[in-house]
Amino acid sequence: MTALPYGGTLVNRVLSDAARREILAGIDDRKTIAIDTQGALDAEKIAIGAFSPLTGFMGEADYSGVLARSRLKNGLTWTIPIILAPRIAENPGLGDIHVGDSPVLLYHGEPIAVLHVEEKFPFDKTEFARRVYGTTEDAHPDVKKLRNAGDTIFSGPIDLINRVSGADELTPEETRKEFDRRGWETVVAFQTRNPPHVAHEYIQRCALEQVDGLFIHPVVGELKKDDFPAEAVIESYQYLVDHYYPKSRVFLAPLAISMRYAGPRAAVFLAIIRKNYGCTHFIVGRDIAGVGNYYDPYGAHALFRNLDLGIEAMLFRESYYCRKCRSMVTEKTCGHPESDHSRVSMTQIRKMIVAGEQPPIEVMRPELADLLVKYRPYLEAGLK
Incomplete structure (x- = not known):
């Protein structure tokens, strides 16, 4: 249910x-x-x-x-x-x-x-x-x-009168039926507007350990000009689901809305939407729905701690690869200095792809980076 x-x-x-x-x-x-x-x-x-x-x-x-x-x-x-x-x-x-x-x-x-x-x-x-x-x-x-x-x-x-989103977008009624069909009683939603890198994957796997199913629900409707195009986001996540995740426990569908880059306020709004789609949990990472340096990266964490929306927030600190630990970590689980950490933002990944550079393997799976290369002309236009 x-x-x-x-x-x-x-x-x-x-x-x-x-x-x-x-x-x-x-x-x-x-x-x-x-x-x-x-x-x-x-x-x-x-x-x-x-x-x-x-x-x-x-x-x-x-x-x-x-x-x-x-x-x-x-x-x-x-x-x-x-x-x-x-x-x-x-x-x-x-x-x-x-x-x-x-x-x-x-x-x-x-x-x-x-x-x-x-x-x-x-x-x-x-x-x-x-x-x-x-x-x-x-x-x-x-x-x-x-x-x-x-x-x-x-x-x-x-x-x-008429729908405006694509045929692949499901309604809340349809996702609820799909979750019930799969027998999922607890479902965690992952909000994204970007292709997956290793830190995203790490957070998703951590969350999936605690619930029946993971609903990856990328925003594809209207984004800022230097974001990845919707096709890149869906294609890369479909590859991740098809090749690395248990298909019985992960479900992917697009969400066509205009992204609001309002930091903590937008994070709450995005959680409410996912509650309507039938989710019981919502992943809240670092600087969710942020842009530039306008918002406290963990302002949404503080806001969710004082709210009862009827959907449980899973709060995650920034994750990154530690060369000493040889694994994905956060500041809660690793005591090594910054010099041992590999942190690359999505903005940096976009610039690397435009420059023809391969993101480090500890940051993004090589096959996903290769998949994104064909979107270079779109990124070049957005970064101008």
């Missing part, structure tokens, strides 16, 4: 075939709002229950509560506002959409959802950046992206 969804109920706002046909038949008579990738993926995740208990884009009470107290108005912990602030440049008729309207949301010109507008309120982007990301600097990728948002937030329930 998998864990209960966050808030107790798994939301389903996906239209039936009959309702979908009815909406599409009358679409020419409906008002529309053009939305970006983040808005489209958020609408989808609300509808399939990944963001349960949300049933739509946040109203002002929820939005203000999340900014100020990391709480929804019902008292549940929530750390990342899920809002819709469409750009006026793509929506010259935006001022004609009022409370009580039910416009169709368009993504790349295609209808994906209906928004039942319950509120409209001003969007203070500077305050959002300061509260959520802890900075107003445009050097932070999400703050820079925020500048392109509109100045008005539209809130209300949504009904999904």
Whole structure:
């Protein structure tokens, strides 16, 4: 039996075939709002229950509560506002959409959802950046992206017309059924946006010793430009699962969301999502969901110690290879000096692959490094 969804109920706002046909038949008579990738993926995740208990884009009470107290108005912990602030440049008729309207949301010109507008309120982007990301600097990728948002937030329930993610992405209902089919009562989720290196593998194996199954759930929807492409992440993890892990105990599936690089706040949000997908445990490593030097690398550890989300956080210190120990270690298990340690960040690995260099074998499996070489042109473009 998998864990209960966050808030107790798994939301389903996906239209039936009959309702979908009815909406599409009358679409020419409906008002529309053009939305970006983040808005489209958020609408989808609300509808399939990944963001349960949300049933739509946040109203002002929820939005203000999340900014100020990391709480929804019902008292549940929530750390990342899920809002819709469409750009006026793509929506010259935006001022004609009022409370009580039910416009169709368009993504790349295609209808994906209906928004039942319950509120409209001003969007203070500077305050959002300061509260959520802890900075107003445009050097932070999400703050820079925020500048392109509109100045008005539209809130209300949504009904999904069409999925926007790939056919290989499973819904929370589907992963829960898969966990039950496998007989897993305890499932640990591993959040990642990168291909696996040896330290990731070490943490995953440590966690897997304590639970029935490991759910590797990479974010593939919308990442910053210098991250590995989604194809590289999925392909490398599939190789790891196929060649090194017991297939009966590890399950891999993508998660198409816009990555929020908000450090500890994002870590909590990502854990809530995995609870909705049926996980009982969540791995929290060093600098999870961080970017640059904006966040305390272990700030999420401190935050999770004071929260009860209904999903158990597995807290791991940074792991690395020690040449004296001749094994993977952490500061808790190794007393040798820094000079004996091999630590290479994912940023360094990306740069090494672009330069045609092979990462050290104690950092990344050679066959995985070889697999990633074909993504060099993508990385070169992102690092410019």
